[in-house]
Amino acid sequence: MATDEKPPRTARTRLAVAGARSSTESVFGARGRGDRLGNRFFLAFLLLGMAMAITGLAAMIIWAIIEGSPRLSMDLITNGPSTLAPETAGYRPAILGSIYVIGGVIALIVPLGVGAAVYLEEFADKTRWWNRLIELNIQNLAGVPSIVFGILGLAFIVRSPLSLGAVPAAGAVTIALLVLPTVIIAAREAIRAVPPSIREGSLALGATQWQTIYRQVLPAAMSGILTGVILAVARAIGEAAPLLLVGAVTFVTSDPSFFGPGFTTLPTQIFDWARRPQEEFQVLAAAGVLIMLALVLVMNSFAVWLRNRFEQKW
Amino acid sequence: MTTAGITVSGGGAGNSPRRSLEAPSPRYGEKTVKVILAACAGLSVLVTTGIVLSLLSGAADFFREVPIHEFLFGTTWAPAFADAHFGVIPIVTGTLNIVFWALVVSIPLGLLSAIYLSEYAPNRVRKTIKPMLEVLEGIPTVAIGLFALMFLRPFLEDVFPFLDWTGPHAIGVAGVAVGLLIVPLVASISDDAMRSVPRGLREGAYALGASKLRVSARVVFPAAISGIVAAIVLAVSRAIGETMVVLMAAGARPQITFDPTKSAQTMTAFIGQTATGEISFGTIAYYTIFAVGALLFVMTLVMNLFAVRLVRRFREVYE
Numbered sequence: 001m002a003t004d005e006k007p008p009r010t011a012r013t014r015l016a017v018a019g020a021r022s023s024t025e026s027v028f029g030a031r032g033r034g035d036r037l038g039n040r041f042f043l044a045f046l047l048l049g050m051a052m053a054i055t056g057l058a059a060m061i062i063w064a065i066i067e068g069s070p071r072l073s074m075d076l077i078t079n080g081p082s083t084l085a086p087e088t089a090g091y092r093p094a095i096l097g098s099i100y101v102i103g104g105v106i107a108l109i110v111p112l113g114v115g116a117a118v119y120l121e122e123f124a125d126k127t128r129w130w131n132r133l134i135e136l137n138i139q140n141l142a143g144v145p146s147i148v149f150g151i152l153g154l155a156f157i158v159r160s161p162l163s164l165g166a167v168p169a170a171g172a173v174t175i176a177l178l179v180l181p182t183v184i185i186a187a188r189e190a191i192r193a194v195p196p197s198i199r200e201g202s203l204a205l206g207a208t209q210w211q212t213i214y215r216q217v218l219p220a221a222m223s224g225i226l227t228g229v230i231l232a233v234a235r236a237i238g239e240a241a242p243l244l245l246v247g248a249v250t251f252v253t254s255d256p257s258f259f260g261p262g263f264t265t266l267p268t269q270i271f272d273w274a275r276r277p278q279e280e281f282q283v284l285a286a287a288g289v290l291i292m293l294a295l296v297l298v299m300n301s302f303a304v305w306l307r308n309r310f311e312q313k314w
Numbered sequence: 315m316t317t318a319g320i321t322v323s324g325g326g327a328g329n330s331p332r333r334s335l336e337a338p339s340p341r342y343g344e345k346t347v348k349v350i351l352a353a354c355a356g357l358s359v360l361v362t363t364g365i366v367l368s369l370l371s372g373a374a375d376f377f378r379e380v381p382i383h384e385f386l387f388g389t390t391w392a393p394a395f396a397d398a399h400f401g402v403i404p405i406v407t408g409t410l411n412i413v414f415w416a417l418v419v420s421i422p423l424g425l426l427s428a429i430y431l432s433e434y435a436p437n438r439v440r441k442t443i444k445p446m447l448e449v450l451e452g453i454p455t456v457a458i459g460l461f462a463l464m465f466l467r468p469f470l471e472d473v474f475p476f477l478d479w480t481g482p483h484a485i486g487v488a489g490v491a492v493g494l495l496i497v498p499l500v501a502s503i504s505d506d507a508m509r510s511v512p513r514g515l516r517e518g519a520y521a522l523g524a525s526k527l528r529v530s531a532r533v534v535f536p537a538a539i540s541g542i543v544a545a546i547v548l549a550v551s552r553a554i555g556e557t558m559v560v561l562m563a564a565g566a567r568p569q570i571t572f573d574p575t576k577s578a579q580t581m582t583a584f585i586g587q588t589a590t591g592e593i594s595f596g597t598i599a600y601y602t603i604f605a606v607g608a609l610l611f612v613m614t615l616v617m618n619l620f621a622v623r624l625v626r627r628f629r630e631v632y633e
Contacts, residue, residue: 024522039527043434049426050443053501056423056494057450060461067464115354123348124355136622138358143548143618144611145555147582148365150589151607155368159595177361184358210347231452238454241557241582245589245603267456267558274460274562282464289457300452304445 061293068290071283076291080253081269086280091288093252094269097168098237100258101265104172105179105236106229112176113183113232114218114225120184121191122213142181149178150245158246166247168256168263174242179232186228190221223310230303234296240267266292369611372604379598385605391568391579393588393602400602402609404568408485408580409554412564415489415574416496416553421546423493424500428542431501432508433530444502451498459562462491467563477575483565486574491563492556496549503548507541508534544624551617555610557582581610 079090116138124131153174157164164170194217202212218225248268256263264272266288273285377385380400388401427447431440467487471479511534519533535542565577566587579587585603594600 036525039525042527042531043430046426046430046434049423050430050501053423053427053494053497054443054446054450056497057453059465060453060458060494063461063465064457112354112357115351116358119348119351119355123351134355134359137362139622140615140618141358141362143551143614143621144365145551145557145582145614147555147557147585148369148607148611148614151372151585151603152361152365152368154589155372155604156364180361181358184355208341208344210344234452238452238456240454240456241561241586244557244586267454270456270460271558271562274456274463282460285460286464289454289460292454293457296452296454297449300449301445304448308445 061297064286064289064293067283068286068288071287072290076287081251081273082253083251086278086284089284091266091269091291093255094264094266094288095291097171097248097252097256097263098265098267100168100256100263101171101175101243102233102236104169104258105176106233108172108176109180109183109232110229113180113229114187116180116184117187117191117225118213118218121188122209122217138181138184142185145241146178146239147241147245149174150242152177153242153246164259165261166263167259167261169259170246171243171248171263171265174246175236175239178239178242179236182235183228183232186231187221187225190224190228191217193224194220223306227303227307230299230306234299234303237299238267238292238296240265240271243268244271365611369604369608372601373608376598376601376605379601380605389570391584393599398598400605402581402606404570405579405581405584405606406609407570407572408564408568408578408583411485411572411574411578412489412492412556412560412580413550413553415486416493416556417546417549419490419493420496420500420549424497424545424549425504425542427497427501428504428508429530429535431505433526433534444505447498447501451502453495455495455556455558456562458491458495459559462487462559462563466491478573479575481565481577483563483567483577484575485564485571485578488560488562488564489553489574491559492553495556495559496552499552500545500549503545504538504542507538507545510541511537540624540627544621547617547621547624551614551621554617555582555614557586561586581606585610 075088076090077095078092079088080092081094082089120131120135124134126132153170156162157170157173158166162170162173164173198216198220199212202216203209207215243265248264251272252262252264254262270285270288270292273281273288276282385400385402387403388399389403390399390401391404392399427443431443435443463482467482467484470484470487470490471477515533515537516529519529524533560580561583564580564583566579566583567577568579568584569576571578585606588599588603
């Protein structure tokens, strides 16, 4: 039935073609020099926007260096806080508190985060409602404000049922729960990137599923998982809001212990100094920011480098 | 001939005794491992339940003493005074102020950066700037708060001397600082969304003679719109929940104001402020934390669910 004849060009088709052409031209048509100039302006505009974004954040770092560097000395690390001698006061208990909290966080998030990611990627049947619930739930938890985790910490970890009291351990549990979704999401992506052929090869040689995961999948996904963990730890170092609620703002002059009451951390101590109106304390706060920034930025850069370096194309 | 052969062999396989592929032993170890891993994943549900339970039980104690309509529609927030008022409107408007100024800063800067990175930047530039943004995304909020308080506030006063600056705290300054904080978030999510627009769409437009500006603005941007909206929704949710910057730079005066130079308290700042003071368990001030926290949780939850849906949609279409 098909014919090679063109349909006759009636007035209607001609009209339709003209209409389509003019609308295409009105959307896409180049308009000579004006358009080229517009293109230049647009590019300049884009560059300006990005330059402003990066300058804003870079200004923050440069400001911290200018403001805080005169105060940089070993005193800052070895001395405790003091309201009488702000010139020699330091962050010793705060740094120790941070180390305890971060140690606890790492001990919790590595097994829990990797375990959850392995379950969701390797075992979970996506058609079951509970597995979908877990997935949606993790996505939502990642967006819950940090201070709400502080409320959870205050209600259930500091008080009953865990009843730890306002100790570094309580801070560690609270922050670990806060950063756990980030670790799970990163670890899942890393595990998903391992090609199925590796699993199939291992299973075909007679390995059980757990042997396959433990000996093949996890080592292959290691750099991605490590990236996620480092990013989470960097975030945990700078997180202050939930710690305010689990009682980390007390003025502590002696070294803390993991289950001992009365602790502070680097960010909460900085907050405490920043609240005081005197100039010396503000400088002290800026010096603290400098220490914290150095830690966090180095860790973040390392994590991003690690990911880009070992991003394997299978 | 061939058909017959297949039928015969097929029938033969069906009749022969089947070798079991089951493991010879029940492999309890494997099952234990699976249960342990499932428990790790299930913990997240427990955490959410814990959050909801702690907020609800605390809020229930609060609403036993304060009627819910007074909380939601009252315009005076003074929970610590002898003549206590529990109208949440002032601290909600404080939060909205922050969201507004944060978006004023982060939407243009974030989207311009994203369009540049996804459409214009040469590969080498992109490979330097994208990781840089990711690193900057991790700047601790306390650091930004101190920066806002000590640098941004005097700086903005120099730039806008005609505004009525009073006191060290200003809600607009805090908002701008929060905006700077979330620029990397907006930029990187929108960049991902725009890069997931298939090449075919771009090439089609170029083939029709479109300039780069038109391809970016009229083809790629609209095609990526759901991802871009998701980025903005997440930015709003982040701005609502931001605590330290607001606590340090916006002050602690709960008042209804739309003047960016005035001090005003937000919901998160109230919680932080109350927690750092001496709160004794069981007082009404203790329970206000939970009531305000519940409201905060609901607000961000709605935003996040919305964003998750949007992101899923743009993934379904283009991948």
